[in-house]
Amino acid sequence: MLDKNGIAQRIAQELKDRYYVNLGIGIPTLVANFIPKGINVEFQSENGILGMGPFPWEGEEDADLINAGKQTITALPGASFFDSAMSFGMIRGQHVHMTVLGAMEVSQNGDIANWKIPGKMVKGMGGAMDLVASAENIIVAMMHTNKSGESKLLPECSLPLTGLGCVKKVVTELAVLEIKGGAFHLLERAPGVSVEHIKAATAGKLIVEGEIPEMKF
Amino acid sequence: MLDKNGIAQRIAQELKDRYYVNLGIGIPTLVANFIPKGINVEFQSENGILGMGPFPWEGEEDADLINAGKQTITALPGASFFDSAMSFGMIRGQHVHMTVLGAMEVSQNGDIANWKIPGKMVKGMGGAMDLVASAENIIVAMMHTNKSGESKLLPECSLPLTGLGCVKKVVTELAVLEIKGGAFHLLERAPGVSVEHIKAATAGKLIVEGEIPEMKF
Amino acid sequence: MITKIVENAWAATEGISDGMTVMFGGFGLCGIPENSIAAIRKRGTKQLTCISNNAGVDGFGLGLLLETKQIKKMISSYVGENNEFEKQMISGELEVDLIPQGTLAERCKAAGAGIPAFFTPAGYGTEVAEGKEVRIFNGKPHILEHAFDASFAFVKAWKGDEAGNLIFKGTARNFNPLMAMAGRITVAEVEELVPAGSLDPNSIHIPGIFVQRIFKGEQFEKRIEQRTVRQKQTS
Amino acid sequence: MITKIVENAWAATEGISDGMTVMFGGFGLCGIPENSIAAIRKRGTKQLTCISNNAGVDGFGLGLLLETKQIKKMISSYVGENNEFEKQMISGELEVDLIPQGTLAERCKAAGAGIPAFFTPAGYGTEVAEGKEVRIFNGKPHILEHAFDASFAFVKAWKGDEAGNLIFKGTARNFNPLMAMAGRITVAEVEELVPAGSLDPNSIHIPGIFVQRIFKGEQFEKRIEQRTVRQKQTS
Numbered sequence: 034m035l036d037k038n039g040i041a042q043r044i045a046q047e048l049k050d051r052y053y054v055n056l057g058i059g060i061p062t063l064v065a066n067f068i069p070k071g072i073n074v075e076f077q078s079e080n081g082i083l084g085m086g087p088f089p090w091e092g093e094e095d096a097d098l099i100n101a102g103k104q105t106i107t108a109l110p111g112a113s114f115f116d117s118a119m120s121f122g123m124i125r126g127q128h129v130h131m132t133v134l135g136a137m138e139v140s141q142n143g144d145i146a147n148w149k150i151p152g153k154m155v156k157g158m159g160g161a162m163d164l165v166a167s168a169e170n171i172i173v174a175m176m177h178t179n180k181s182g183e184s185k186l187l188p189e190c191s192l193p194l195t196g197l198g199c200v201k202k203v204v205t206e207l208a209v210l211e212i213k214g215g216a217f218h219l220l221e222r223a224p225g226v227s228v229e230h231i232k233a234a235t236a237g238k239l240i241v242e243g244e245i246p247e248m249k250f
Numbered sequence: 251m252l253d254k255n256g257i258a259q260r261i262a263q264e265l266k267d268r269y270y271v272n273l274g275i276g277i278p279t280l281v282a283n284f285i286p287k288g289i290n291v292e293f294q295s296e297n298g299i300l301g302m303g304p305f306p307w308e309g310e311e312d313a314d315l316i317n318a319g320k321q322t323i324t325a326l327p328g329a330s331f332f333d334s335a336m337s338f339g340m341i342r343g344q345h346v347h348m349t350v351l352g353a354m355e356v357s358q359n360g361d362i363a364n365w366k367i368p369g370k371m372v373k374g375m376g377g378a379m380d381l382v383a384s385a386e387n388i389i390v391a392m393m394h395t396n397k398s399g400e401s402k403l404l405p406e407c408s409l410p411l412t413g414l415g416c417v418k419k420v421v422t423e424l425a426v427l428e429i430k431g432g433a434f435h436l437l438e439r440a441p442g443v444s445v446e447h448i449k450a451a452t453a454g455k456l457i458v459e460g461e462i463p464e465m466k467f
Numbered sequence: 468m469i470t471k472i473v474e475n476a477w478a479a480t481e482g483i484s485d486g487m488t489v490m491f492g493g494f495g496l497c498g499i500p501e502n503s504i505a506a507i508r509k510r511g512t513k514q515l516t517c518i519s520n521n522a523g524v525d526g527f528g529l530g531l532l533l534e535t536k537q538i539k540k541m542i543s544s545y546v547g548e549n550n551e552f553e554k555q556m557i558s559g560e561l562e563v564d565l566i567p568q569g570t571l572a573e574r575c576k577a578a579g580a581g582i583p584a585f586f587t588p589a590g591y592g593t594e595v596a597e598g599k600e601v602r603i604f605n606g607k608p609h610i611l612e613h614a615f616d617a618s619f620a621f622v623k624a625w626k627g628d629e630a631g632n633l634i635f636k637g638t639a640r641n642f643n644p645l646m647a648m649a650g651r652i653t654v655a656e657v658e659e660l661v662p663a664g665s666l667d668p669n670s671i672h673i674p675g676i677f678v679q680r681i682f683k684g685e686q687f688e689k690r691i692e693q694r695t696v697r698q699k700q701t702s
Numbered sequence: 703m704i705t706k707i708v709e710n711a712w713a714a715t716e717g718i719s720d721g722m723t724v725m726f727g728g729f730g731l732c733g734i735p736e737n738s739i740a741a742i743r744k745r746g747t748k749q750l751t752c753i754s755n756n757a758g759v760d761g762f763g764l765g766l767l768l769e770t771k772q773i774k775k776m777i778s779s780y781v782g783e784n785n786e787f788e789k790q791m792i793s794g795e796l797e798v799d800l801i802p803q804g805t806l807a808e809r810c811k812a813a814g815a816g817i818p819a820f821f822t823p824a825g826y827g828t829e830v831a832e833g834k835e836v837r838i839f840n841g842k843p844h845i846l847e848h849a850f851d852a853s854f855a856f857v858k859a860w861k862g863d864e865a866g867n868l869i870f871k872g873t874a875r876n877f878n879p880l881m882a883m884a885g886r887i888t889v890a891e892v893e894e895l896v897p898a899g900s901l902d903p904n905s906i907h908i909p910g911i912f913v914q915r916i917f918k919g920e921q922f923e924k925r926i927e928q929r930t931v932r933q934k935q936t937s
Binding site: 298313371372412 | 729730732733755778779780782788791798800802806808822825827830860870871875876877878880925926931932934
Binding site for chain 3: 078079080081082087088089090091092093094095096097098099100101102103104105106108114115116117118120121124125144154155156157158159160161162163166167193194195196197198
């Protein structure tokens with residue numbers, strides 16, 4: 034079973050050389066810490082920076098330099114700043130190659146719900162709806178089940194949707210799953226996790242074909 | 251009767267303090283030479299400059315600094331450069347207060363034709379259609395009649411239109427006319443030009459109310 | 468040249484009145500028009516509809532206008548981190564219209580550029596699309612979104628000149644240029660106000676034509692919402 | 703960092719093939735991608751549909767590709783000052799699609815920004831509107847226009863860095879940034895090519911994400927179309 038860093042590290046293996054990548058808040062942010070060797074990528078943050086670097090050294094924070102999570106960041110050589118319209122132009126125009134974000138629920142046809150729980154305070158979708166409606170390559174980083182132990186990989190989302198049929202891959206503490214043809218296809222197991230465990234934790238249609246390898250790090 | 255400079259000078263009287271103005275090619279360009287004293291205006295050229303200045307001194311031409319007529323120009327202090335989308339954003343968004351352009355024909359309901367003569371080589375509308383469809387305040391600078399002596403102020407345009415019901419005022423070598431309620435309203439006569447002369451040269455519906463003053467310079 | 472300088476935030480906010488729709492630049496607390504917000508609070512203008520990506524935090528940013536109940540409605544993409552907001556929203560005092568962030572940005576830009584409506588894929592299949600026209604382009608469904616209309620836009624820039632030209636710094640740019648284009652009256656507060664001709668005309672983010680009033684902000688607190696740092700290793 | 707440098711114009715134009723739709727930045731002869739045009743002429747690619755505000759002049763700019771009959775169709779706003787163009791158009795060899803300049807610009811920008819269609823007032827009531835959807839917004843009729851789709855965009859910038867970031871100079875900016883956003887493969891030729899980190903990230907007009915290939919142009923003639931000057935008065 035993976036911890037948050039493990040999930041991030043496994044997702045980092047999905048990065049390809051020359052990818053521009055948008056990382057959401059939470060586990061996705063950690064992906065930046067595990068870029069495979071020999072791979073050059075650039076991170077976009079939708080509030081208006083391309084070429085985002087790590088957090089600043091203590092004392093070097095700049096209030097005018099934050100990411101979409103409102104955290105102080107740095108800019109790498111070759112970075113650029115731009116306004117929010119150009120930023121979402123990059124996203125909608127599919128210039129950003131990969132988007133990693135969290136979710137409350139994902140359905141077997143790739144629907145995602147991650148912004149609203151009826152009856153609870155609704156904070157808003159931020160840029161999530163633009164991101165999921167636009168990117169070709171959307172990877173969800175999340176826990177396989179919620180705090181009550183219920184599966185978050187469902188036949189249909191029960192929560193209000195963020196986007197329709199857009200998620201291509203889900204990486205959880207248990208598994209890597211690809212979504213196609215209306216089903217979750219099990220690609221890899223987390224170290225020490227059995228196929229039965231994953232089956233039990235997946236409410237949506239799960240396809241297990243042949244031997245399922247363990248993730249490699 | 252006015253010459254081209256006279257027409258430009260009369261149009262310059264339409265400038266108001268703090269106007270952003272787009273001047274078309276030909277007579278309209280000359281308007282910049284007659285800005286009334288105490289009036290501050292800025293000129294926009296749709297190829298991407300605000301704060302356009304006069305032609306450069308000989309030897310100081312810059313190939314990267316031209317106006318929409320492809321003429322070498324200069325930039326005044328406070329000028330800015332921008333791309334064509336932002337430029338037409340200024341125009342369509344009605345941030346530009348006044349547009350002066352030439353025309354082949356103007357109709358009594360404010361239609362304008364200035365880009366195409368069937369049977370002749372068509373060079374294109376350039377930015378004219380955007381300008382006339384957008385500006386609140388469009389003034390046409392043109393000769394009252396064509397080379398064959400036929401009126402260019404018509405009941406209806408015979409040439410393909412550039413825009414519909416958009417011209418507010420016409421200044422010719424003979425007169426200043428306002429367009430409203432489907433007619434040309436004669437406001438002023440050029441020095442030495444009689445109302446009868448203007449009537450004879452105007453094919454569209456002309457309204458002459460009361461004494462028509464001579465233009466003042 | 469057409470000059471845009473006004474004396475201070477008070478003069479710059481002249482004309483704002485109850486019930487108006489107004490825009491505020493900024494993302495989180497980054498690049499917000501602090502001085503204009505303070506002046507509007509002082510004016511006590513009520514029943515405002517505010518278009519702003521976020522709604523500030525308790526005691527800062529638009530949180531200051533929530534405290535005094537000057538805001539009737541927020542049009543935003545994300546409104547977390549604000550207890551006063553939550554309280555007023557739950558009690559029904561405050562209306563909230565949540566909009567995808569990219570759509571929010573484009574609706575500002577469209578307003579400034581005379582584009583009354585456009586199609587975007589964002590929100591298709593969600594409650595955001597309810598009641599909106601759907602059309603397929605290149606096999607993909609899109610929804611029709613409309614330009615905003617705001618009486619005032621309050622923006623914050625790094626440098627500005629007397630002609631109203633603006634330059635923004637870092638990610639404090641965000642929605643500021645778009646709202647500057649969109650406002651019928653755009654008010655810019657800047658950290659540095661310089662004479663015309665001091666700024667490189669190639670580097671101007673927002674030409675002065677979009678700005679009706681400009682002033683040097685009296686002070687900028689520039690509060691940081693999430694201070695995240697790396698610790699320097701002691702060797 | 704993702705680097706975009708290619709060796710020269712020949713390498714940069716690799717992959718352009720007969721029948722493609724391609725964009726060329728520039729307004730008149732100002733800010734045109736001279737080196738890419740020369741390379742495409744050398745490649746002899748035929749049947750091109752070219753999206754460009756203008757069509758060059760005889761012997762320069764896109765006039766060079768007209769001479770060799772490499773262009774099947776021009777999509778432009780104004781195509782004067784070109785005898786070869788006129789000849790080919792009258793003989794029916796060359797198709798021409800004339801588009802209002804602002805619509806041309808916005809259709810490029812929309813393509814880059816994932817906006818498939820938008821409404822504009824330009825051209826309503828004229829032959830440009832024929833066959834197009836008309837809709838009234840705020841009492842004013844608008845027509846629906848669609849984003850372009852171009853396999854390549856060839857643009858010219860003043861400065862660029864290895865990450866593909868671009869800065870334009872003066873009015874040589876014009877359509878270049880919009881086409882840079884729009885092209886599936888965007889090729890930028892620059893006067894100065896500098897290492898990443900040399901350009902102020904606040905002053906970049908087009909972020910490198912939009913640029914797939916960048917090279918330093920071998921030479922720039924920068925021909926002036928209308929040399930207009932004031933004479934210095936001898937005192």
